[in-house]
Amino acid sequence: MAYDSIFRADLFAGQTIIVTGGGSGIGRCTAHELAALGAHVLLVGRKADKLKSVAAEIAEDGGKADWATCDIREEEAVTHLVSELIRKHGPIHGLVNNAGGQYPSPLSSINQKGFETVMRTNLVGGFLMAREVFNQSMSKHGGAIVNMLADMWGGMPGMGHSGAARSGMDNLTKTAAFEWGYAGVRVNAVAPGWIASSGMDTYEGAFKAVIPTLREHVPLKRIGTESEVSAAIVFLLSPAAAFVSGSTLRIDGAASLGGRAWPIHKATNSVSYNGFHRAYLPDVLRPEVLKDKE
Numbered sequence: 001m002a003y004d005s006i007f008r009a010d011l012f013a014g015q016t017i018i019v020t021g022g023g024s025g026i027g028r029c030t031a032h033e034l035a036a037l038g039a040h041v042l043l044v045g046r047k048a049d050k051l052k053s054v055a056a057e058i059a060e061d062g063g064k065a066d067w068a069t070c071d072i073r074e075e076e077a078v079t080h081l082v083s084e085l086i087r088k089h090g091p092i093h094g095l096v097n098n099a100g101g102q103y104p105s106p107l108s109s110i111n112q113k114g115f116e117t118v119m120r121t122n123l124v125g126g127f128l129m130a131r132e133v134f135n136q137s138m139s140k141h142g143g144a145i146v147n148m149l150a151d152m153w154g155g156m157p158g159m160g161h162s163g164a165a166r167s168g169m170d171n172l173t174k175t176a177a178f179e180w181g182y183a184g185v186r187v188n189a190v191a192p193g194w195i196a197s198s199g200m201d202t203y204e205g206a207f208k209a210v211i212p213t214l215r216e217h218v219p220l221k222r223i224g225t226e227s228e229v230s231a232a233i234v235f236l237l238s239p240a241a242a243f244v245s246g247s248t249l250r251i252d253g254a255a256s257l258g259g260r261a262w263p264i265h266k267a268t269n270s271v272s273y274n275g276f277h278r279a280y281l282p283d284v285l286r287p288e289v290l291k292d293k294e
């Protein structure tokens, strides 16, 4: 018998897939993966030079990619972007709602504009992209959406604005999966933990300094790679996940299993324990608190 596996090199042949934030990091890597598997990839971001160069890389590898600039926080711009992409390239089969980011800051120092900027980047923008892609295309022929979250379920010092946005996006993922299932549209999310990406490289100061120690607080003892997140996104977009909708897949080396467990881990496995709260939290945000306790 010739077994016909779902996993084939042309998994996405004939599909057009938008990747927001496709000009760098995880978005760039995902765009490469999808194009290598036959998709026509549409890269979206604010900076044309980055998008253009990723599209050229993909073309050099024999893949198909186009790009368009858009600030996903602007409703009119998103509506226009999606209609132009459909006019030029036809129906949209997939959306990777990856664009996002934040600046590390304790809640007490975040002003309203900064909070709203991060909420609009990571929640409002993702909502607008998903709504427009659904209304203008997927409602007519189905499709798959993958939203980008971040593993901040237990609260994440320095990321209060972003954590609030990502939790909102988690809920929106489930509601969209519920409301749009009738049209054959699947909506899922990925929640990466610490990932070595070009985005992480942009962080400065105390936050940057702590990055090399983060692996000690991950049960798998390392931080993740861009391609490990892309692989999960590709799975969720693919026919291999045809009955998966409304799910959030954590890609974090088990880091989200919880700070509460680390003292037990310390007691039972002192070799791999490295002091979660002492090494991470106060160093990053409130060195004075750490000093007081020493």
Ligand SMILES: CCCCCCC/C=C/C(=O)SCCNC(=O)CCNC(=O)[C@H](O)C(C)(C)COP(=O)(O)OP(=O)(O)OC[C@H]1O[C@@H](n2cnc3c(N)ncnc32)[C@H](O)[C@@H]1OP(=O)(O)O
Residues within 6 Å of the ligand: 100, 101, 102, 103, 105, 111, 113, 114, 115, 117, 118, 121, 150, 151, 152, 156, 192, 193, 194, 197, 198, 199, 200, 202, 252, 255, 256
């Ligand atoms: C166990 C595992 C846990 C998982 C943890 C997850 C870790 C996540 C990692 C990542 O996400 S990696 C990388 C993602 N990429 C980035 O974060 C990119 C870098 N960040 C940015 O570009 C910005 O932060 C942005 C908000 C995403 C975009 O900013 P934008 O350019 O649109 O806004 P600005 O005009 O610069 O600022 C507007 C407004 O926002 C406030 N603000 C912005 N930056 C800062 C800052 N560094 N410090 C304090 N406040 C800031 C401020 O109010 C700005 O207004 P003005 O002051 O400029 O008037």
Ligand SMILES: NC(=O)C1=CN([C@@H]2O[C@H](COP(=O)(O)OP(=O)(O)OC[C@H]3O[C@@H](n4cnc5c(N)ncnc54)[C@H](OP(=O)(O)O)[C@@H]3O)[C@@H](O)[C@H]2O)C=CC1
Residues within 6 Å of the ligand: 020, 021, 022, 023, 024, 025, 026, 027, 044, 045, 046, 047, 048, 050, 070, 071, 072, 073, 098, 099, 100, 101, 102, 121, 125, 148, 149, 150, 151, 191, 192, 193, 194, 195, 196, 197, 198, 199, 200
């Ligand atoms: N690296 C990590 O450890 C983790 C990352 N994440 C999330 O994964 C996603 C990708 O991150 P990563 O690749 O690491 O970082 P990058 O900073 O490289 O990627 C973020 C991308 O989002 C785009 N972007 C940001 N704001 C907007 C906007 N308003 N409109 C359109 N595009 C925008 C940027 O493009 P441009 O500058 O052209 O606008 C950029 O290409 C982000 O949402 C990030 O927060 C989540 C958990 C962990």
